[in-house]
Amino acid sequence: MTTPRVTPALEAEDLAARARQVLPGGTTHVARAYTPALYVVRALGSHKWLVDGRELIDYTMGHGALLLGHAHPAVVAAVQSQVAHGTHYGAAHPLEVEWAELITSLVASVGEVRFTASGTEATMLALRIARAATGRDVIAKLQGHFHGWYDAVSVDIDSTGLPVTTAGVPDAVRRDTRVIDPSAPETLTTALEDRSVAALILEVSGARFGHVPLDPAFIRAARALCNETGTLLVFDEVVTGFRVAPGGMQSMVRVTPDLTVFGKVMCGGLPGGAVGGRRELMELLTSTIKHPGTWNANPLTAAAGVATLRIVGDGAPQRAADGYARTLESEWQAALDLVGVPGRVWRLSSIIHIELTDPALHARLADALRKEGIDLLHTSAFCSAVHSLVDLDQSVFAFERALREIAASR
Numbered sequence: 001m002t003t004p005r006v007t008p009a010l011e012a013e014d015l016a017a018r019a020r021q022v023l024p025g026g027t028t029h030v031a032r033a034y035t036p037a038l039y040v041v042r043a044l045g046s047h048k049w050l051v052d053g054r055e056l057i058d059y060t061m062g063h064g065a066l067l068l069g070h071a072h073p074a075v076v077a078a079v080q081s082q083v084a085h086g087t088h089y090g091a092a093h094p095l096e097v098e099w100a101e102l103i104t105s106l107v108a109s110v111g112e113v114r115f116t117a118s119g120t121e122a123t124m125l126a127l128r129i130a131r132a133a134t135g136r137d138v139i140a141k142l143q144g145h146f147h148g149w150y151d152a153v154s155v156d157i158d159s160t161g162l163p164v165t166t167a168g169v170p171d172a173v174r175r176d177t178r179v180i181d182p183s184a185p186e187t188l189t190t191a192l193e194d195r196s197v198a199a200l201i202l203e204v205s206g207a208r209f210g211h212v213p214l215d216p217a218f219i220r221a222a223r224a225l226c227n228e229t230g231t232l233l234v235f236d237e238v239v240t241g242f243r244v245a246p247g248g249m250q251s252m253v254r255v256t257p258d259l260t261v262f263g264k265v266m267c268g269g270l271p272g273g274a275v276g277g278r279r280e281l282m283e284l285l286t287s288t289i290k291h292p293g294t295w296n297a298n299p300l301t302a303a304a305g306v307a308t309l310r311i312v313g314d315g316a317p318q319r320a321a322d323g324y325a326r327t328l329e330s331e332w333q334a335a336l337d338l339v340g341v342p343g344r345v346w347r348l349s350s351i352i353h354i355e356l357t358d359p360a361l362h363a364r365l366a367d368a369l370r371k372e373g374i375d376l377l378h379t380s381a382f383c384s385a386v387h388s389l390v391d392l393d394q395s396v397f398a399f400e401r402a403l404r405e406i407a408a409s410r
């Protein structure tokens with residue numbers, strides 16, 4: 001593997017200038033729009049390297065997809081072997097069967113699986129299945145919960161109950177999405193009681209993979225009310241699936257959904273997603289529901305996914321990542337207390353969240369950390385099974401230095 005050329009940071013600025021000519025805002029994703037620009041040329045394990053040769057400890061971990069770290073040898077071998085055998089057969093292939101078998105064997109509520117090209121597509125398909133199964137049009141979601149970027153799930157409200165929606169969503173779609181405030185559980189009853197809602201979709205972890213935790217009592221109440229009103233309960237486990245436990249977060253909260261949506265970890269770092277659920281619901285895909293898709297169960301993603309699920313199925317990688325995150329969580333909290341920057345650090349399994357009392361400091365903290373060689377996803381850190389004790393030491397040291405920098409310039 002070639003080592004990136006060590007040339008001036010200018011190279012990143014040159015790329016950024018070219019990018020601004022051809023990419024809106026010079027970027028491809030809002031979470032990747034850094035100033036100064038940052039271009040990665042290589043990643044391995046828990047680290048990634050920039051065009052200027054700098055090395056970062058990575059806590060974005062492929063937006064949470066890489067529980068086994070970058071370029072895990074088993075995943076690399078599986079993908080290399082598959083790419084040489086072809087990347088699209090326009091036909092069924094053995095890996096899709098094994099991939100689905102792994103998922104159904106790990107997640108108790110899933111009898112059958114349909115693969116998609118992304119997590120967004122998978123939540124979209126789950127809602128289509130729910131609408132077809134119930135004959136209802138309306139869907140319900142929880143405030144702040146993210147299910148991809150398409151119209152129906154982009155309808156939301158802010159903390160005061162006012163609508164917040166991206167431009168470009170038709171009114172007709174907006175009318176068919178009800179938003180429930182999870183901190184006001186009575187809104188759940190109000191949303192479902194007229195029995196016109198096909199599906200209630202939610203992140204079992206709470207909004208933004210546990211940034212706003214969801215009370216398991218709310219999830220149990222939602223299950224009961226869905227049963228009562230004939231509404232299907234859809235768990236979005238795109239982030240939590242296979243990361244927080246081999247059986248997903250549903251195995252921890254012990255609530256059984258009707259349908260579950262997966263992505264990220266189950267695809268081993270390649271693009272994809274899946275919907276799984278009870279056989280009779282999934283079988284609608286053989287009769288009334290149409291769901292084509294060029295990239296469904298793409299062989300390359302299937303190879304990476306199968307290699308990953310074979311490894312994560314016994315729970316050992318999750319335990320390693322959780323153990324690492326537990327220590328980092330307490331060390332980072334200790335650093336906040338020591339330096340005197342008010343805020344808190346908490347964790348869902350291997351995902352750490354940081355919240356400073358002054359939200360204006362969030363971007364500054366992330367920038368200061370990047371200068372210290374640490375890359376977060378906003379103010380969250382996805383830990384992997386391959387972050388090391390050396391990474392831990394460096395991450396603690398870097399965090400304290402970054403805090404001192406922002407405290408000094410306050």
Ligand SMILES: Cc1ncc(COP(=O)(O)O)c(C=O)c1O
Pocket residue numbers: 063118119120121123146147148149203236237238239263264272273
């Ligand atoms: C909970 C959740 N659902 C769905 C999605 C959409 O998945 P994708 O980005 O693969 O389309 C995401 C993406 O981050 C997510 O966090």
